[in-house]
Amino acid sequence: MCCPLPEWTGGFVLKKKQLRGGYTTGACMAAGVKAGLLFLQGEYCESLQLEALDGTLLKIPVKAVTAVEGGVQAEIIKDAGDDPDITNGVSVFTTVRLLPDGAGIHFKAGDGIGMVTKPGLSVPAGEPSINPGPRQLVKNVVQKLLGDTAGCEVEVSIPAGTELAKRTLNPILGVIGGISVIGTTGVVRPMSEEGFKNSLVPQIDVAKAAGFESLIFVPGKIGENIALQCGLPKEAVVQTSNFIGFMLEAAAEREIKRVMLLGHLGKLAKVAAGVFYTHNRIGDGRLEAMAAYSAALGMPPAGVRRILAATTTEDAMPVIEEYNLLQVYTVLAERASLRAERYVFGDMQIGTVMATLRGKILGMDAHAREIGRDLHWNIKS
Secondary structure, three states, X not given: OOOOOOOOOOOEEEOOEEEOOEEOHHHHHHHHHHHHHHHHOOOOOOEEEEEOOOOOEEEEEOOEEEEEOOEEEEEEEOOOOOOOOOOOOOEEEEEEEEEOOOOOEEEEEOOOEOEEOOOOOOOOOOOEOEOHHHHHHHHXXXXXXXXXXXXXXXXXXXXXXXXHXXXXXXXXHOEEOOEOEOOOOOEEOOOOHHHHHHHHOHHHHHHHHOOOOEEEXXXXXXXXXXXXXXXXXXXXXXXXXXXXXXXXXXXXXXXXXXXXXXXXXXXXXXXXXXXXXXXXOOOOOHHHHHHHHHHHOOOOHHHHHHHHHOOOHHHHHXXXXXXXXXXXXXXXXXXXXXXXXXXOOOOOEEEEEEEOOOOOEEEEOHHHHHHHHHOOOOOOO
């Protein structure tokens, strides 16, 4: 069972550089279960083969296997390959304890593993935050080695998880006490933007499960801080990062009724220009949008040229103030909402609130005022 087979090393090419693939924390847990069960059967492995849920064969080193009270524990080191994964290099400890035949497989959160406390995620509230993919990987291993009716308890610990969880969305999602054991198939696809985007979506599910039909989308900390200062419910705040269009589509698919876009002028002016992936190397147009709508409100060419010559939107703001055209921020907010509603084909109502780096609100549209009032914010609008 431990004979070496061809090792998957990835096959993704970016800028002619071969990127090495890796395996998820879920694959580490399943490998730990396999190493532990083989140990109980009298076989010790320094490495083993694990079949991922997509059929990929993973070769995973085993750092240690030791007998513990009532069972056996294996340590696997997470290897994310060339993916910038915060759990890369951490130790994943899996303890297996056999149960009577027919008892099923039971999962237990050890040190550094979070517990789910809110509905809306793929795992019910009250369960360890071990996603369905890793659970299935473990079940496959147990059934193959012990049979379909075998029973066992599987406890997973990632001691570094308590601190690492602070750098994830777990606190927002209601996963308390540590990180989640994740992975769709068990394979880490290096530099996967798609994976990061998909990790943002559960925020919508949790907010909807909490009863919110109106959400606040914030591209980053500026918007989040403003939302909380304004008294908007934290449970309705959703981080979008640069993927505003993707998250709007995800909300529309889940039949969310209304969304307030709340964030810095520099991000949301891009939305007003029709840019829905707001990374600065991918999409821009913020200064052009400010210049065009300022010109439409009567700014003379000299002022327009100064806006276009500015380095950032904050640099352009004094020009707008000098010409007494502060209403341009409301126009930009209205335009951002209009473009966003068009983006989702009118499937939901969208309002926009634009702010400075320091959190001062510059402008908002009527839809944003309505959503804010219904969510009981403390702004006099």
